Amino acid sequence: MNDRQQEYQRLIAPIEERMMRAVWRIVRDPDDTEDAFQEALLTVWKRWDRICTHPNPHALILQISIHAAHDVWRRKVRRGRCLESAAIPEEIPDPAASAIQGIAAAEQDAAVFRAIGSLSNNQARAILMHAVEELPYDAIAAAMDCRESTVRKHVARARTKLRVLLSQLIPEVHKEERSHA
């Protein structure tokens, strides 16, 4: 096994599943997922030497994957395709739910991703890495090349914005709003 093979075994092999799943969870479309995944791999290829010497290479690779998926999602939102793709969920059928429930779930997914798409790049990446991949703050900070306190601020601001944008999907917030009314 040469040095490159060893590097691949050390850097990519342990997180192949997580990379693929992270992209899929955000994009939720087979073609777009493949495009986003290809973008992520291209970025990893370009930054390969830096990744090799990075203190937390796995967090960095996952951040690259999430960033690529988020970019694809944002482009999709701008093109107005999100509603269409969300209205016809191809790959996540829920056999136990009714057609109406399925459509409602797809609408909720679309609302969540639209809201995330309205965040700044840093806020979106931080909240996705924290919420979707459940990475600790220090790992996110290492991946984003910033301080841990900065990551916490990004996540806090993202939550504040999302709480407003998605208030109808959060039972507690919804209740509070009704009681005030």
Add this chain to the structure above:
Amino acid sequence: MRDEIDELIRSRTNGELPAAVENRLRRRLVEFRTKVEQRPPSRLHAFAHSLTAPPAWRVAAMTAALLMALAVGLVLMPRDSRASQVFAAAAAQLRNSQSLEYTIVLNEQPYVAVDFSYLAPGYRRIHCSWGIEVRTDGTTGRQIVLMHAAHAYLNESGKTVESQPNIDDFSAQLRSLPNRADVYLGEHWSGRQKLVGYRLTKAPPNGSIPGLKVLDIWIVPATREVHHVDITVQEPGKPEHRMHIRNILAGQAVDRSIFDLTPPAGYSAIVAPKANPSPASPHNALALQAEIRQTGEIVAAVVPMKGPYAQTPAALSTVRAYLKQQGTTPVGPPLGRYWSEDRWETGYPVQPETHVEAPLQLVSVPAALTASVVVNGPWGRDTDARWGSFLKSVLDQGYVPAGPTMEIWSGDAGQGTQSTEMRVPVTAAN
């Protein structure tokens, strides 16, 4: 604590990856892996990586190498190198300075010292603490010897060539330091001032100190100026003696009036009278030839005095009466030692175990290299002329005074056998 927004995002993104999509992504991964494995190695990054994450053996080897370099670099080479540089700079500063002043302390207690002043191109001054001063103008070949205690002076012209080397040698002690010291003595704090010391085990090339054992030179490293010099002398058969060179000023403004060859007001010239020599004196008192010899220690009961020397007979009577009262017999003729008119003493040599009470004192005149001459004739006659001639002879022989002058009075006035032995401790200038 889990945030409800995080929970919402997680719940909306928790779908399983469909197998069909996974297959497509895996194909991409295989292509990527092939690409990575064929990627040419980056030597720069490999090197950087080896530095940032070196193996344990390399860390140990590098640490050992660094420690070794540290030991050689910080402890051995720079210390010696820096020390050499400081000493060489200080020696050069003394050598190249247009003016130089310093004091040689020959003895701390009682204080016996000589002040030296040099100013280019050839002005020199030697001022002894016991009242003798020599001023030399090398540009005109003239010098004046001042005897402050006697308010007399001796003017010489055209003969300074003979005594010039003697005076030069004293300045040369400091002006001819070599570029390298024999031993580095380390650091020493004098109050808040840090000094570094160097040792010479032989006299500088152009200077000579008889019996020199070591010459310790202490330098202020910040300014490269010599702070002071400790001289240890060990002559055969004599105890070790320490002298010091202090108040060293190199390259600073010097008051030119200290080299003035004009006799001070109130001083009388020592002139050779043309009259025939006294019948009692077979030798011409003004052509005295000093004899340089080693003299032994003298212990004497003396009375400290100040003021006119005419008080000498009365002072001697006091000492004689006290000794007689004590039943002590003097072991030699009376003597007097002179630092200045404000400080002199007179008395009789006695046994070392003799006990005396105030105002008398028991003093020791140490064994020393001494210039001496015996002059026959009445005590106190032509004193200035005798001393001028005697000191000139001392200088001409290559010695300079190194202590207070002394007279020993022998003989009997009634029988016309009076004689005076004139003595002064000296040190060779070359």
